[in-house]
Amino acid sequence: MNTNPARGMRDFLPEDVRRRQYVIGVIADVYQRYGFEPLETPAVENIETLLGKYGEEGDRLIFKILKRGEGAEAGQADLALRYDLTVPLARVVAEHRARLPKFFKRYQVQPVWRADRPQKGRFREFYQCDVDAIGSRAMVVEAELLSAAGDVLSRLGFASYTLRLNHRGVLSGLLEAAGVPAGLHGDALVALDKLDKVGPEGVAAELRQRGVPDAGAGMLLEFFSSVAAAQHTAAADPAAFNRAVLDRLETLLAGTRSEAMGELRDIVRLLVPGGAGAHVRLDPSLARGLSYYTGAIFEIAVPDLAGSLGGGGRYDNLIGMFLGSEVPACGISLGLERILVVMGERGMFPDNLAKAPADVMVTQWSVDGVPDALRLAAELRSEGLRVEVYPEADKLGRQLKYASSRAIPFVTVVGDEEAATGMVTVKNLGTGEQQRVPRAGVGGVLRRG
């Protein structure tokens, strides 16, 4: 019988789960410090909730669930698996508007499913960690989101990372200034979004193929390259770098797109020096694939890693699709799986995560002694210790060997002599040392390690 997990999906054994829970715990803790609250939505949504929200390609990748029961026509699907956490959020805000606060700030860490072709590091079931603030158009929201994402990365041990920042309105203004016809803006964005992957020549070729005039394409790419080249000087004074980029944008846009420029300036002004301010870099080439962004856009980059650890932006129209009236919104999504891969490769997990399943193993000496062994285990557990009981009346040597193989640091032995005198022998499997202590003192010895 086939015992593989489904294609592109994974079983998480205990060590995997501990690592995942550690990262999720840091994310949740940081977001809570920013006043975000947890939200969970069902894995399954009505199929109409999802279809048409992710473009043609997205629709194709949605896992569809067969309709059940008598009336169902063969092959009909009425439900589908969650594809991201943003559309369910929009549905929840529309559905529960009256119960939610004016400024609803939620984080959500749950799996999503996409019928993509599985590849190294790309799975069909994977977790997203989304944080979104609903209800305000103020740039405080953008500044706080960037700050929170930065805090998550810092707490996880990422020393150098970049929070790339751009604005859809500014980008549109640049395209106009470059003479790209309005009808080609979408095509140009798709091409520009590949700058990281295919380089300036690749993008230039694609822009040409999509009908963007050569002169405009050249102007755009030259500007982006010169900003990128200045990046290495940015670390010394990030605020000055960002202000310089803003000034160049101002000149290129020549007074157009003043609202978008004002928002970008606001965000930069609000960054806390030493906090997110040390990591945010204006990047006029940043495009982000998704079509629903309406304002600021973000992407998280770390050195020596192609692709991003997450991204997001402002999307003031999406909730309106469900609610009928517009509700401003802005968010960032962290890619848990990529974060885990990078942290694993770079040895960034704390040592104590690979911990033993228990602090101590209680051995069995004789069949008659088993009830007392279970009592000892209960006593130690009531002191908060994690206690494994070897389940079978086995040779002591085999029990010790098993405890060692599980990396359990201590075992207790209660032989006939100990039982008669109310003592317990505690053996340190690392050092081989053992000591006989009164029963009430065992917990203390174990806690001192």
Next chain:
Amino acid sequence: MNTNPARGMRDFLPEDVRRRQYVIGVIADVYQRYGFEPLETPAVENIETLLGKYGEEGDRLIFKILKRGEGAEAGQADLALRYDLTVPLARVVAEHRARLPKFFKRYQVQPVWRADRPQKGRFREFYQCDVDAIGSRAMVVEAELLSAAGDVLSRLGFASYTLRLNHRGVLSGLLEAAGVPAGLHGDALVALDKLDKVGPEGVAAELRQRGVPDAGAGMLLEFFSSVAAAQHTAAADPAAFNRAVLDRLETLLAGTRSEAMGELRDIVRLLVPGGAGAHVRLDPSLARGLSYYTGAIFEIAVPDLAGSLGGGGRYDNLIGMFLGSEVPACGISLGLERILVVMGERGMFPDNLAKAPADVMVTQWSVDGVPDALRLAAELRSEGLRVEVYPEADKLGRQLKYASSRAIPFVTVVGDEEAATGMVTVKNLGTGEQQRVPRAGVGGVLRRG
């Protein structure tokens, strides 16, 4: 546009999530104290992994996922949603046998999906909390599982609960002793499993209808009734009650089923007095619906609640269906949704769960002051406090009103005067008191509450 969650499924708003996380946290903590380790499996399984494992009715309730891509015939399903946590565990043990310890003890808290007709308290997406010990036939396993489940309930605040205990082998022996033909044992078990719901007359009628001889049915029901009647005396001396039931069973079985009887006696002998020993009651009428149990069976009952909060038992053959060779296994599943319903109805959640989203809200005084407000927020967060920032330059009164509506206990105000002198005004929204303190002392004031 329809904004409902899918039928039988639920959105969990922040307060719901906090309650769920609290209960799951207690469950995980207790199980870890018993040496159990976390496991997670995909929500989606290959459809063959699930079909045929849950009986005909179970197969009908499995959510099936449409095959994708060019080659797929219309309506074909190749994947399905997880239906329980036991079959995926069996698959994982078979798949990863070489990487797992000899005694693999795992807990798993994840949602499962069943296309049941939704009813009050019955959902199509719900969480199971399973704990299983793989690899040993020793009754230490049963005793530890009962003890762990009891600890969970005690820690959650359930004062009186019963861990009902029986054994499939003993039950079969009883059916034989009652003259139920071997071919009718399955039917008789199904009928007896309804004793709680339909009472002795209902069961008697169903046994008769299924062809069980009246005399045998009468003998069984009389025995079960007399044990049930003795229950109210059990609290005073549970061990004596259990031993008395064992003795009556011994007499009725007249020397048959000695292995099963030995196992039951072992479990009772191993219970820690004052721990699980105070809550386990032998109940010879307990049948459990599922067909895969091979030994001891358990069910958790609390007063004034029809149905159970969980159950389980030994199933020594299920893993063999995937692995080819038998591996002993035993487990208990807690029903998270029912536990939450009961705790909600009985007011058992700690008060601090309905907590505010933040310890303090930082107000905005003027547009120019916003960068400094964000810096103050960053300072307080670095001290571990949860800090909300009111995002917009609004009237102070409206900001205070918003903080109150969110039950945030404190706000900070930095007006022109405070800004000039490096002070911060901290206002307690509960008492109305306010004090002006040096900026470095704000965290201390807030922590003292």
